[in-house]
Amino acid sequence: MPKLAAARYGKDNIRVCKVERDEATKTHIVVEMTVCVLLEGEIETSYTEADNSVVVATDTMKNTTYIVAKQNPVTPPELFASILGTHFIETYKHIHTAHIKVTIHKWTRMIIDGKPHPHSFFRDGDETRIVEADVIEGKGIEIRSAISGLLVLKSTGSQFHSFVRNDFTTLPDVYDRILSTSVDAGWTWKTLSSVDEVETEVEKFDETWTKARDITIKTFAEDSSASVQNTMYKMGEQILAAASSVEAVDYSLPNKHYFEIDLSWHHGLKNTGEDAEVYAPQSNPNGLIKCTVTR
Numbered sequence: 547m548p549k550l551a552a553a554r555y556g557k558d559n560i561r562v563c564k565v566e567r568d569e570a571t572k573t574h575i576v577v578e579m580t581v582c583v584l585l586e587g588e589i590e591t592s593y594t595e596a597d598n599s600v601v602v603a604t605d606t607m608k609n610t611t612y613i614v615a616k617q618n619p620v621t622p623p624e625l626f627a628s629i630l631g632t633h634f635i636e637t638y639k640h641i642h643t644a645h646i647k648v649t650i651h652k653w654t655r656m657i658i659d660g661k662p663h664p665h666s667f668f669r670d671g672d673e674t675r676i677v678e679a680d681v682i683e684g685k686g687i688e689i690r691s692a693i694s695g696l697l698v699l700k701s702t703g704s705q706f707h708s709f710v711r712n713d714f715t716t717l718p719d720v721y722d723r724i725l726s727t728s729v730d731a732g733w734t735w736k737t738l739s740s741v742d743e744v745e746t747e748v749e750k751f752d753e754t755w756t757k758a759r760d761i762t763i764k765t766f767a768e769d770s771s772a773s774v775q776n777t778m779y780k781m782g783e784q785i786l787a788a789a790s791s792v793e794a795v796d797y798s799l800p801n802k803h804y805f806e807i808d809l810s811w812h813h814g815l816k817n818t819g820e821d822a823e824v825y826a827p828q829s830n831p832n833g834l835i836k837c838t839v840t841r
């Protein structure tokens with residue numbers, strides 16, 4: 547007998563932009579986000595018996611997202627995601643979990659003639675800030691905050707040697723290499739009981755995002771890296787030390803290879819080892835190194 551083992555549904559890629567206007571200073575704040583709402587609960591019969599009486603339309607979830615954004619703060623995204631998720635589990639008695647994902651897209655204020663412009667912004671790179679909040683009836687709000695797509699490169703200060711070597715191995719030991727990655731870093735908060743408790747923590751969310759980003763960038767730049775594994779572990783350790791409400795830190799780092807090119811076939815041109823200047827960036831395959839660091 548087949549049975550429905552798991553089910554959740556909702557609306558993905560809900561694009562929302564909110565403009566907050568300070569009438570006194572005529573300064574605007576623009577927040578653009580992409581939201582995903584997925585609901586779980588007593589919805590089995592919609593799958594097994596074509597019973598739509600238990601279905602909150604995904605179109606309704608989209609409308610709700612707009613209205614909750616209009617009537618509440620959208621920053622920090624941890625608070626907005628908690629308010630939105632709580633709305634669903636409190637409004638529909640058969641819905642017991644709301645999974646909310648908010649992706650914030652950068653709009654960085656322009657500096658014109660040395661002064662911050664009141665209402666003009668530019669897209670300052672593809673890095674996004676992500677919040678995933680699971681609002682679970684009877685349990686509370688589980689939040690993971692994250693940085694995604696922060697592209698970094700260092701042209702020295704990275705090694706990789708002394709790894710397992712056997713008759714499958716061709717990679718030489720390397721004592722100086724280019725290191726590049728696109729940082730996905732997340733930190734999981736201790737479970738919060740309600741939106742009220744999220745509000746008591748509200749200042750920590752932006753503060754911790756700044757700390758996590760600063761630690762990631764500084765460690766990447768300054769560590770004399772033995773491997774991606776070791777450098778990311780050092781980042782995780784420091785974020786745990788800097789943020790007492792964080793229970794776990796996770797990293798997922800692609801190793802974006804830049805290969806040396808042997809040009810000695812051209813009149814003995816030296817371009818490897820200490821003479822390396824021109825490299826071939828690789829699209830694929832790439833290494834992919836992940837870890838979670840807890841207390």
Ligand SMILES: O=c1[nH]c(=O)c2[nH]c(=O)[nH]c2[nH]1
Nearest residue numbers: 706717772773774775801833
């Ligand atoms: O930092 C690295 N870690 C690895 O596990 C690995 N494997 C590899 O081929 N190059 C690298 N670099």
